[in-house]
Amino acid sequence: MKLNIKDTFTKQLPADPKLENTRRQVENACFSFVTPKQTAKPELLHVSPEMFDSLGLTDTDAKSDTFLKVITGNEVYPKTKPFAMCYGGHQFGNWAGQLGDGRAINLFEVEHNNKHWAIQLKGSGETPYSRTADGLAVLRSSVREYLCSEAMFHLGVPTTRALSLALSGDQVMRDMLYDGNAAYEKGAIVSRVAPSFLRFGSFQILAARGDTETLKTLTDYTISNFFPELGKPSKETYIAFFNEVAQRTLKMIVDWQRVGFVHGVMNTDNMSILGLTIDYGPYGWLEDFNYGWTPNTTDSQHKRYRYGNQPNMGLWNLYQLANALYLLIEDVEPLQAILDGYQTGFDEQSFAMMRNKLGFEEEDENDKILIQQLEENLHLTETDMTIFFRNLSDFSEENPSEGISIIKDAFYHLNEVEGEIETKWQAWFEAYAKRLKDETASSEVRKTKMNAVNPKYVLRNYMSQLAIDDADKGDYKLIDELFNLLKKPYSEQPENEKWFVKRPEWARHKVGCSMLSCSS
Template identity: 60%
Template sequence: MQLPVTTIFTEKLPADPETSNEIRQVYEAMFSYVTPKVPLHPKLVHASAEVAQLIGLSEQSISSDDFIAVFSGKKVLEGTKPFAMCYGGHQFGNWAGQLGDGRAINLFEVQNQGQNLMVQLKGAGKTPYSRRGDGLAVLRSSIREHLCSEAMYHLGVPTTRSLSVMETGEKVLRDILYNGNAAYEKGAVVCRVAPSFIRFGNFEIFAARQDVKNLKLLADFCIETYFPSITTTGKERYIAFFQEIATQTKELLIHWQRVGFVHGVMNTDNMSIHGITIDYGPYGWLEGYDPHWTPNTTDAQGKRYRFGNQPHIALWNLLQLANALYPLIEETQALERILEQFNTDFQSDFNAMMLNKLGITKRHKENENLIHQLLITLQETETDMTIFYRLLARISKNDSESEALQKIKPAFYQEAEIKDSVQETWYFWLSLYLNSLKQETVADAERKRSMDLVNPKYVLRNYMAQLAIEAAEKEDYSLVDELAELLKRPYDEQPEYEKWFAKRPDWARTKIGCSMLSCSS
């Protein structure tokens, strides 16, 4: 297999001199060399032809024995040395010390189509950073990550990509609900692709250890490699670096809120310096609109990572990164300005995004009130977020409130509740909305086209992923294939897939894997 392999990260940054694969604290190093665990009987579940081409492979190569061997961890590509990264992080608001790639192994980097990309296996075995884990992953979590990575990309949300998911032919012991009932599941490995997998935590670990030398080395490497537009020197260089990360993080969070995505584990070790979605664990899309919903069972009580709190957590995480970069800057004013501006810019960009979702082009105070009132009204009765915004585009500016309500009614889980005060609340908001539409010069058909470009018809609901997982566990990968195709065009009507434009079925409310999930993988 021929690939445009490069070694930028490992050439320019210090390696762990210890080569044994024992769990340990790693100091004054960015990474440790590790060999993936050889799987027993690797078998391809699904692969993305797009991502294959992105890293320099042909679509035809996906079915080859070489492809399966390399991207399952069975074979190390000649001339490469796989490695696992060292980093720390704050988990649920508390400093957790050294974390690192506990179940991820970077195979190599490629330089293709003008891009530097890192290729990584998740679930390929133990590393020095595995702590109490085995470094393995199971089929259910691997399918979820594979499908979601590609779904997010096609939604226009910055994300890591996924090349492939494969069964390993081995069993992995997992406690899916963390309730003491561990069971064996099918093992799997997923291949992820990103500009890099450097996180906020990569900087935090050096700052926590007061290793300013390696902190500076990493920051300089990131600026030169990934942010070449930064040409300033001295402390201004690191301030500009932080500004770039803050801006990209803000844009990422706007996208999450736009499509109703909830990450579920926004720890600082799960925040990318590239402003991309990374580490798909207990994620979910809002079904009924609820800003207090979290998909993570571990977060069920505190709801730290709930949908409505994601922008605040992003800011909190950026504060931790600012603290980590402080030794390179040694002043707080510039960092504080950037953090304050994040709040201001986020609110402005959020309002602009919401008006785009509503098909409103004019910015004024009344339309900001329209957004505020909508976010309250959506909670009057359980309302499917994705379906609501998609149906909203069907309203005409000359509709009455009752005609408009009829057009969005399929988004309500309990249509019988739309009466009395609930109906009056909806009529009130629809009157505001129709009044705003009447002030628009854009024709209804043109407005619908623009709204359909930002309001997806299809998202990867948890119950959809779970159905695909259950079929795959019986070695039927057809539903994985179907969902992968569907999610390539989430904004298109795709009438052949109309069955997926539907509210979550009642059976999925409490079924394991269809609502909240644990971090178990």
């Protein structure tokens, strides 16, 4: 196995001088060198062919003993030094101080075909940032992260990627529901890939400690390696950098809203500085269209990270990053202007996104009203978001009376669609039909464009849970089936029609199929 190693993080940023792997506060440094934990009996379960190719690896590499050992932490690749990153963060709105890579270990950086990739293991042992945890991960959460990161990529949502999923051969104790009933689960390791795993919290921790020197070093490093078009370090460059982060964050969240994805734990340490979806924990896709839904049991009371609040949380998190970068910029006005622009930008991009989902190209002053009425209708009775928007492309403006029958499979309780609810839906379809008659594109063209932004297949929690249940029994075929299904989420795939259905009733309250904890 031969990789083109191009490490920058450990060569251009200050390291923690202490080498022992003990829990501690790490100051004036961006990372600590660590050694992954040796595992009992590593076993490779799945690899991403696309990511493999992106790193310059071959099929032969995937079958090699060296690859298995490296991506499970059992062997350090020659001339590399694994490390864990130091960062802080706000968790559920409260400053948590130092957090860091408590369950992740970065292996090395690779360049291939003029692209730069950082390779990281999740679940490969403790680090100085593990606090009271063991630094390990279980198969349950690892399957979810592996499948979801690749699914998001193919949906067109900015995301970290996954290279491999492996068993460690160890048993890991976890209290899945935080109810005092801890049990052993299969240990697993996901190999994650991204241009960088830097987070908002990477900058916050330095600012919180008043370490302006290291903050400047980290910011300059980030701009030089990932935003070189912004130019050399200066106040103007730092402002432009913050604006770019804000715009990328905005785009990511608009894409989340478009496909119905709920991150579940948008703490600032889980916000990528590159605008990538990062840290797949208690995430979920909307089953019924519900602004108030969160998949995170920890968030079930206050619903801070609910679907409808994700745009606001993106802005709140950006405020915290702005506070950190203020130490370098020392000027509130340009930072505030960017934050104000985020709000305006979300309103504009969200509106454009909804217009695309409805198949509109021509401008119409009444579109906002029509969209608002639709969103109100979607809350009248449980209505599956994915099925609704996908089937809506079959609607014809010539037959508005058939609207309800076209999207009826999206209703969880079809018997409720009568009386006032039926009247409101019929009125909306009449208005929608009238609006579509103003479009110049044919219904076939409109259908194609709508189906390009409204996925047919998403990784519903019950689907992941079925794969996890099989995997616990040693059967990994469903992981592969879902992995390949989700490569083409916008394609019809008639052979996979069984996955284009509402969440089964048995899954409504089943653990892992509706809400999830952060336990992994």
